[in-house]
Amino acid sequence: MGLSIVERPTPEDEAELVAACLAGDVAAQRALFRREFGRINATIYRILGPTREVDDLVQETFIAVFRGLAKFRGDSRLSTWIDRIAVRVALDHVRTRKASSVPLGVIGDELADASIPDAQAHARDGLRRLYAALAQLSPEARTAFALYAIDGRSIAEVARLVGTTAVTAKVRIWRARRELMKRAAADPVLKELL
Amino acid sequence: MKIFVDPPQNESRRDRIERNVFAQLAQMRVAERADAAVPAQPASNRRAWMFAGLGAAVAAAVILVVSTKGEAPAPARVAEDTTPSRIVTPVGGESQFTVADAVIVAASDTSVDVKRAADGGITLVVARGAVDCDVAPRNNRPPFHVIAGDVSVEVVGTRFTVARTPSPRVDVVRGKVRVRATGGTWLLSAGDSWTPPVSGSGEQVAEQAPVSDQTPEAADPQIEIDRVQNPPTLTPTPMAPHAQYQLAQKLEATDVPRAAKMYRVVASSKDSWAAPALFGLAELEAKTNATHALADCNEYLRRFANSAQAEDVAWLRIEILRSAGRRDEARVAATEYLRQWPQGSYAGIARRIASPP
Numbered sequence: 354m355g356l357s358i359v360e361r362p363t364p365e366d367e368a369e370l371v372a373a374c375l376a377g378d379v380a381a382q383r384a385l386f387r388r389e390f391g392r393i394n395a396t397i398y399r400i401l402g403p404t405r406e407v408d409d410l411v412q413e414t415f416i417a418v419f420r421g422l423a424k425f426r427g428d429s430r431l432s433t434w435i436d437r438i439a440v441r442v443a444l445d446h447v448r449t450r451k452a453s454s455v456p457l458g459v460i461g462d463e464l465a466d467a468s469i470p471d472a473q474a475h476a477r478d479g480l481r482r483l484y485a486a487l488a489q490l491s492p493e494a495r496t497a498f499a500l501y502a503i504d505g506r507s508i509a510e511v512a513r514l515v516g517t518t519a520v521t522a523k524v525r526i527w528r529a530r531r532e533l534m535k536r537a538a539a540d541p542v543l544k545e546l547l
Numbered sequence: 548m549k550i551f552v553d554p555p556q557n558e559s560r561r562d563r564i565e566r567n568v569f570a571q572l573a574q575m576r577v578a579e580r581a582d583a584a585v586p587a588q589p590a591s592n593r594r595a596w597m598f599a600g601l602g603a604a605v606a607a608a609v610i611l612v613v614s615t616k617g618e619a620p621a622p623a624r625v626a627e628d629t630t631p632s633r634i635v636t637p638v639g640g641e642s643q644f645t646v647a648d649a650v651i652v653a654a655s656d657t658s659v660d661v662k663r664a665a666d667g668g669i670t671l672v673v674a675r676g677a678v679d680c681d682v683a684p685r686n687n688r689p690p691f692h693v694i695a696g697d698v699s700v701e702v703v704g705t706r707f708t709v710a711r712t713p714s715p716r717v718d719v720v721r722g723k724v725r726v727r728a729t730g731g732t733w734l735l736s737a738g739d740s741w742t743p744p745v746s747g748s749g750e751q752v753a754e755q756a757p758v759s760d761q762t763p764e765a766a767d768p769q770i771e772i773d774r775v776q777n778p779p780t781l782t783p784t785p786m787a788p789h790a791q792y793q794l795a796q797k798l799e800a801t802d803v804p805r806a807a808k809m810y811r812v813v814a815s816s817k818d819s820w821a822a823p824a825l826f827g828l829a830e831l832e833a834k835t836n837a838t839h840a841l842a843d844c845n846e847y848l849r850r851f852a853n854s855a856q857a858e859d860v861a862w863l864r865i866e867i868l869r870s871a872g873r874r875d876e877a878r879v880a881a882t883e884y885l886r887q888w889p890q891g892s893y894a895g896i897a898r899r900i901a902s903p904p
Contacts, residue, residue, distance in 0.1 A: 377655040379569075379679050380708055380718065386565055394561075398554035408564055415568045420575070480552060503550045505796075505823065507856055520890070523858075527893075546550060 367431045374422055386415060389432065393439045399503040400443040400496055402484030410446055414439045433513070440496065440514045447492040479546035486536045486543060490529050497522050498529035549830065551796050566681070569652065573643045633660050636676065646671075649691060652679040654710075670694060677710035684722060698743070699727040707735075717741040788818035795824065799831060807831055814843075822851040826860055833863065837871040858884075862893045865900060874904075 373381030390411070397410050417438050425434050487495045497515055500506045501522075506514065512522040537544040635658045636642045643652045646661055646669050653659055657676025663669055667689035671678060673696075682691050682702045691702040695711035703723040710716040717726055719735045726733040726741050735741055791813050798806035810831065813824035829843035844864040851857060861884045868877035881901035885894060 379652055379654050379677075382569070383565065383679070386568065387561075390561055390564070391556075395554040399552050402552075403555075408560070412564050412567050412571070415564075416571055416575075419568070419572055483550065483552075503552050505549065507823070507854070508859075523891075 368427065371422060371425060371427075371431065374419070382419065385418075389415075389418075389435050392432070393435065396436065396439050396500070396504050397443050400440070400499040401446070402480065402487070406446065410442050411439075414442045417442065437514055437516075440500070444492055444496050444515065447495060475542070476546075479542050482540060482543040483533075483546055486533055486540075487529075489536075490532055491525075493517075494525040494529040494532075497525040498533075501526045502530070549796065549827065551800070553797075566650065570643055573652070632662075633658070648688065649680055649682040651681075654678065664689075666690075668692070671709075673709060673711040675711055677708060677716075679708045682707075697729055701725040701727070703734075715743055788813045788816055788820040788824070792820045792824050792827070795827060799827075803831065803835070822847070822854050822856065825851070826856055826863075829860060829863060833867050833870075837867050840867050858888050858891050858893070861887065862891075862897075865893075865897065869900070878903075 370381055370385055374385055393414055394407070394411050397414065398407050401407055401410070414435075418435050421438070425431065487499065490498070493515065497511050500511045500514060501508060508519050508523050508526070511526070512519040515522065517525075533543070533547060537547050634642055634644060634653050636653045636655060642657075643650065645651070647667075649669070651659075651671070654677040657678065658674040659676070659678055660672040660674065661669065662672065668691070669689065670692045671680070672694045678693065680691075680693065680702070685691060685702055693700040693702075693709045695709050695715050698709075698711075698715045698717070700707070700709050700717055701724065703725060707717060707719045707722075707724050715728070717724065717735060718740045719737055723734060723736050726735060728743055730743070733741055791809050795806045795809035795813070798809065807828060810824045810828035814821050814828055825843060825847045829840050829847060832840040832843060841864060844860050844867065847854075847860045848857060848864075851860075861880070865877050865880045865884060868874075868880055878901055881897040884891065884897045885901055888894065891897070
């Protein structure tokens with residue numbers, strides 16, 4: 354039986370953790386890394402899709418986090434501050450068109466495997482088409498849509514993370530959705546996924 | 548619209564990224580210290596020169612340790628041994644180095660000696676400070692020990708921290724280690740921490756129980772430790788709302804009734820995930836039961852009228868009514884939507900729906 358226990362740290366916990374990290378406490382730094390890794394990994398993966406760059410960008414995010422930790426003032430939750438860095442790193446990457454078009458199957462165990470069931474292969478194909486379609490959008494629309502529809506953030510959160518108003522975020526998501534639906538009309542696999 | 552994309556969950560991948568991050572950070576700090584150690588202007592008095600020279604020497608020694616490392620080390624494959632016999636890190640700094648298959652991070656203000664035995668065995672002697680060790684399981688490998696004062700730690704595998712100052716302490720992140728100290732031997736597993744028993748105080752040492760050195764298997768120290776140290780960890784804990792929400796999303800593809808049930812549990816709570824769960828439930832039920840889905844939407848708009856997704860729910864309500872052929876009600880709903888969000892994302896199409904036939 355698998356149990357998932359998610360504990361939300363209090364601001365006091367966070368302040369202590371940040372202070373310990375800044376004091377050079379390696380155990381605290383590693384604890385912070387491990388606490389935040391899952392969410393940051395998921396967010397960057399969901400913005401970029403399964404490409405080789407995900408690992409590098411997760412790494413880049415954490416380096417920016419630890420290098421910039423002294424600038425964290427506690428105005429927001431630590432996780433929000435870290436999320437903003439992750440989104441900025443991913444968005445910068447998409448903007449500079451460093452994102453490769455390497456399709457699914459390059460991360461971990463997802464390498465092409467003839468033994469995987471058809472359903473999984475079908476799902477992967479759908480995902481590949483989704484990210485191919487997202488790649489046609491503007492970096493801002495792509496990021497806003499991915500955060501909202503794939504990463505499950507609210508519009509207010511999306512707005513905060515990408516540094517815009519809720520109305521602008523909503524419009525970007527709406528436009529992205531409209532474009533995707535247009536593409537899906539001619540692509541049954543993508544349509545099924547949406 | 549919600550699309551489920553499951554990111555890769557791979558512990559070895561996470562460990563590799565973690566190693567890379569901390570190796571890069573250590574390199575950056577060393578480079579910065581080296582830069583800082585070079586005086587921009589020649590110092591005018593002899594004492595200042597002495598300190599600058601000392602700083603540069605320390606920085607150079609640390610650079611020697613780190614710069615020969617090359618790529619971030621992976622414990623299972625590290626071949627190059629970059630270990631000097633003594634590593635000293637300055638206050639506020641840290642240093643990473645490799646010893647055979649082990650990756651060691653010496654914390655701020657640490658002094659550690661590395662000794663090798665004829666059989667290839669490795670012993671780290673921590674004079675002060677703390678070391679974080681990532682060591683491969685020792686199955687057929689030479690033994691690996693860390694000594695911190697009276698405390699000796701033998702590695703069974705694989706990752707742990709030993710601190711000598713301010714007080715001896717062992718934290719095991721992964722695998723198992725055996726701690727020998729005055730008063731007995733302790734076998735620690737992942738998540739266990741050890742500090743020396745308080746002698747003569749009469750205080751119960753609850754963190755760990757000593758085990759017999761001769762019959763560790765019979766004593767089953769891991770169970771003993773868990774029983775004494777932390778019984779609540781063995782008690783099943785209800786799944787957190789966030790986790791339930793995510794599971795419900797996953798179940799949508801395979802088990803709709805269970806997904807709906809799980810969404811409802813979260814939606815009925817007062818957790819911050821209640822609103823997304825109710826939205827998820829409404830979208831899910833929109834495919835199968837319009838009446839239930841409309842009730843979900845109405846509940847959402849009543850409970851979470853000011854939430855970020857209220858507009859989306861209001862639009863979903865219109866779509867459900869249209870799909871069910873309830874055009875008049877859809878028209879009224881579209882009018883209500885426009886009243887609340889005249890410039891909303893769906894305003895254009897809502898106007899068309901709201902206009903008289």
